[in-house]
Amino acid sequence: MKILILGHKGMLGHELADELEGDHELILWDRDQIDISNREDVMKKIGELEPDVVVNAAAYTAVDKAESEKDLAYKVNGCAVGFLSTICKEINALFVHFSTDYVFDGENHLGYKEDHPYKPINIYGKSKALGEKMILDIEPRYYIIRTSWLFGKYGKNFVETMLRIANEGKDLKVVNDQFGSPTYAKDFAKKVSELIESHKPFGIYHITNSESCNWYEFALKIFEFSGLNPNVQPVTSESRALGTTSSERPTYSMLINTKLSLMRPWEEALKDYLIETGKIVK
Numbered sequence: 001m002k003i004l005i006l007g008h009k010g011m012l013g014h015e016l017a018d019e020l021e022g023d024h025e026l027i028l029w030d031r032d033q034i035d036i037s038n039r040e041d042v043m044k045k046i047g048e049l050e051p052d053v054v055v056n057a058a059a060y061t062a063v064d065k066a067e068s069e070k071d072l073a074y075k076v077n078g079c080a081v082g083f084l085s086t087i088c089k090e091i092n093a094l095f096v097h098f099s100t101d102y103v104f105d106g107e108n109h110l111g112y113k114e115d116h117p118y119k120p121i122n123i124y125g126k127s128k129a130l131g132e133k134m135i136l137d138i139e140p141r142y143y144i145i146r147t148s149w150l151f152g153k154y155g156k157n158f159v160e161t162m163l164r165i166a167n168e169g170k171d172l173k174v175v176n177d178q179f180g181s182p183t184y185a186k187d188f189a190k191k192v193s194e195l196i197e198s199h200k201p202f203g204i205y206h207i208t209n210s211e212s213c214n215w216y217e218f219a220l221k222i223f224e225f226s227g228l229n230p231n232v233q234p235v236t237s238e239s240r241a242l243g244t245t246s247s248e249r250p251t252y253s254m255l256i257n258t259k260l261s262l263m264r265p266w267e268e269a270l271k272d273y274l275i276e277t278g279k280i281v282k
């Protein structure tokens with residue numbers, strides 16, 4: 001298949017390019033090649049390229065900053081997704097789009113199934129929900145794939161932040177009242193590639209590593225596997241956010257997957273990530 005990956009320089013786009021390479025004709029675009037929020041750019045460039053699949057890993061992902069850059073977040077995560085849906089429908093391309101646990105309010109401690117109604121509580125979540133709605137309205141051939149708490153070798157992520165702070169010998173305060181499923185971008189990309197090749201019904205899918213934890217427990221596991229012993233304290237989101245411009249985050253954001261086979265537990269995936277990036281030996 002001729003597959004166009006948008007946002008290929010981002011954490012997920014990069015990982016997807018690695019995963020799909022070799023089996024498909026890949027076209028890799030980022031901001032230098034296309035501005036997805038420019039309708040003319042999208043219609044002309046993708047229309048001329050005529051890919052079989054458009055994978056949209058481009059997004060506005062600065063969760064806290066979105067509170068003060070509302071227009072930009074809506075433009076990139078909402079309107080642009082509408083433009084991409086329109087061109088995909090026009091050229092009959094499969095549209096693969098990524099979304100987030102943040103489209104939910106996080107009040108449900110049991111987690112969220114694929115068809116649970118949206119109720120985002122911050123601007124980033126609202127902008128991502130708008131993008132999803134655009135796809136459902138325009139109805140190209142589509143997969144909306146929600147995931148959560150990604151870590152991978154390309155780009156900034158929680159694991160790297162924890163390791164950096166611990167290695168600098170600094171004390172840490174990590175929230176223990178937000179729960180979710182950490183997900184290894186490499187595992188995720190593999191599952192996405194299987195879905196693209198699967199001919200499964202179009203719709204919304206949830207893909208994360210299995211099992212869940214809070215951020216404090218995630219941090220403890222990172223340190224345990226890495227043999228580090230920093231001074232790390234659990235704190236509540238409220239105390240952590242005091243005096244900052246942090247956006248509100250969902251408390252429980254486990255994504256329940258009722259449509260696909262489950263991926264391995266996040267702890268196993270984390271260990272492999274640390275081994276594969278040379279931070280620990282097997």
Ligand SMILES: NC(=O)c1ccc[n+]([C@@H]2O[C@H](COP(=O)([O-])OP(=O)(O)OC[C@H]3O[C@@H](n4cnc5c(N)ncnc54)[C@H](OP(=O)(O)O)[C@@H]3O)[C@@H](O)[C@H]2O)c1
Pocket residue numbers: 006007008009010011012013030031034035036037056057058059060061076098099100101128146147148149150151155
């Ligand atoms: N990371 C997570 O934990 C997580 C969790 C759940 C869902 N997701 C979803 O997964 C997807 C990928 O996330 P990620 O973490 O890989 O994102 P990322 O690392 O921030 O990468 C996003 C890429 O999109 C590019 N981009 C932004 N605006 C653009 C525009 N107008 N036109 C073209 N390119 C543009 C960015 O370029 P610049 O760097 O130049 O801005 C960057 O290369 C997103 O849809 C996100 O919502 C991520």
